[in-house]
Amino acid sequence: MNFEFSDEQNLLREQAAGFLADKCPPGAVRAVLEGDASFDAELFKGIADMGWTAATIPEKHGGLGLSYLELCVIAEELGRVVAPVPFSSSVYLATEALLLAGSDAQRQAWLPKLATGAAIGTFALTESAGQASPDRLATSCDNGSLTGSKLPVADGDTADFAVVVAKCDSGDGASLCLVPLQADGVKRTAVATLDPTRSHARIDFDHAAAEPLGADGEGWELTRRILDRAAVLFAWEQVGGANAALEQAKEYAMGRYAFGRPIAGFQAIKHKLANMFVKNTLARSNCYYGAWALSTDASELPLAAATARVSAIQAYYFASKENIQTHGGMGFTWEFDCQFHYRRAKLLSVNIGSERTWQDRLISAVEAGQAA
């Protein structure tokens, strides 16, 4: 057993942190928050040039064929800087869907482009308010023709293709299909969300050309597997963000004076930050386990992913709101950067299913383990 990242992986972390400090300072996040661009295109190009979009794609499809541990390291660093790029949609979701269920032709068509960042992919599941389930899907795909609406789809306004979860009368009630988005019968409308640093869209499909991804009637099971894998990567982003929020809170508390002394000296503030540290450490420790399970495709993955996800949601949300609180009035201003984490934390706490949904998956996985 070995519970640490390797020297090479730590070196990658240093490189990633250095690159992002340079290319993704808070001003870059703010530019997307305040501007019209859907994402920071220059940053995304830089990320692709660093090979991060290619990390887990096999070499025969133009990727680097690295392990998932490397991708976890990258995810944590991207989360730390609240990167305004479509990385997660393209890499954790669309790439994973192709690796898991794509035909040779589909992989050959899209993976090399995903690897270089020439194409952006996304995953379109949600249609309406509340928990997604096969019987709540209205989008349907008949003979290569997709009709229905998806809202909200992360990066749906800029992605080149989407993996769409559609209803199916057989099997588990859903099928996946692959849909190019710059095509007839696809209408995309950007929508305002809590986190404008990550763009979202409503996509209306009206007899859009689509091809099946994986077998008909296996879409729900595939979705579960994709989300398990993505959950670990999102959890690393969340842990990165949570630690950045803690650092921000600490830095401010050390310099802010009230009652003749730094507020960092008040026990109420010390305990608040210590509690952030506790939550972050528990989440990060669970993320290690998730990273291992993901990288080895271990049978424990569903449990490890749900555990990492639940604790990372809790840690990031707590750190993001208490970071504002530590800043007092300043934290509530548009000008300060505390809002980046508050917004991103909430987005990441529901984007692939809420805390409650993952708590449920966690206990189901424990029960399954007991039965086995």
Add this chain to the structure above:
Amino acid sequence: MDFSDTPEEAAFRQEARAWLTANVPSMEDLEGLDEVQRAKLWQMRKYEDGWACIRWPREYGGRGASAMEQVIWNQEESSFRTPASVFAIGQGMAAPTMMAWATEEQKRRYLPPLASGEHVWCQLFSEPAGGSDLAALRTRAEKDGDEWVVNGQKIWTSGAHFSDYAILVVRTDPEVPKHKGLTYFFVDMKSPGIETKPIRQISGESNFNEVYFTDVRIPDDHRLGAVGQGWQVAITTLMNERLAIGGGGGLGFRQVFELAQRLTIDGRPAIEDRSVRARLADWYAQESGLRFAGYRAMSALSRGEIPGPENSIGKYVGASKTQDMASFAIDLLEMSGVVSDPELSSHSGIFQYAFMGAPGLRIAGGTDEIMLNILAERVLGMPQDVRVDKGIPFSQVPTGAS
């Protein structure tokens, strides 16, 4: 104890409800008006028929009603959809301070336009270096004849951009310990030398401001309390602030409850989920506890007591409750919970809006941490932290800058 109305109270309730039914502004009444205009229209309508600030004496624009009648009025008014108030600071904080500290002539002059909504007031207390540590504020006032000349900067002043008057605390003597060198004034916001600059909050809106003072002249007769007594006067304001801002935040139990009835979890109504029920029950109990605590505070007021520090509970519980409920509602909505566009999102985006506003509730009017300190120190009587700023001249208190 009796939680039901006496016959007189029931009659009063009837009368209030009938008046409200006939007079609450309709959509057409409000069309084309901004937030402030809407609030003023509603306030003036109440004033004209004797339903504004009903507990105030008639000579100050009120109705001379009892505290219980105030409770009944609040219950009835809140069951209607009325324009949001912009008068909480003026009517809830400035007015009680004026009643306690101003001259009779000033009360008769300044209180009726507050009741009618003609004048909006704001609170010029907080400063960049004096928030939780309000008594560390630095804005200077120096005496010049029978006027004071004020220089400095206030921050976070809600509504300053549409206010006519303000309550103001300034430093008149930096060479004595911090609480002893403060003096309290009210000031005309149109005085030369006052400059207001909006601050954007995290939601993107601008409801509060920086307010700069450059040689602003304030007549000495606008002083409330003695020179050097400003902290004591400010405490009157802050105690009333507890009652004025309470725990609200635009989001209540009812809205989250209704959302849970509409959504599903695992194919069943979310409201049937045990964990959802448990959370909702907690919030219901909190809201109910706060409501009844508020009534009991009104009973105390009716006995002539001033609002006590125990009222910090309302603000402390209410703010976090709003944040937790908003977050929970977004979770119930799952992925679609991030959509904030009012056209596309459930309940016109109120949960997302409340989520972005809630962090401010936990800070405005005294932070969570300060509320807990008040409860521990002023209610429970526990000792203060060891303090480095006590008993030394304000000018010698350590600051981050030095």
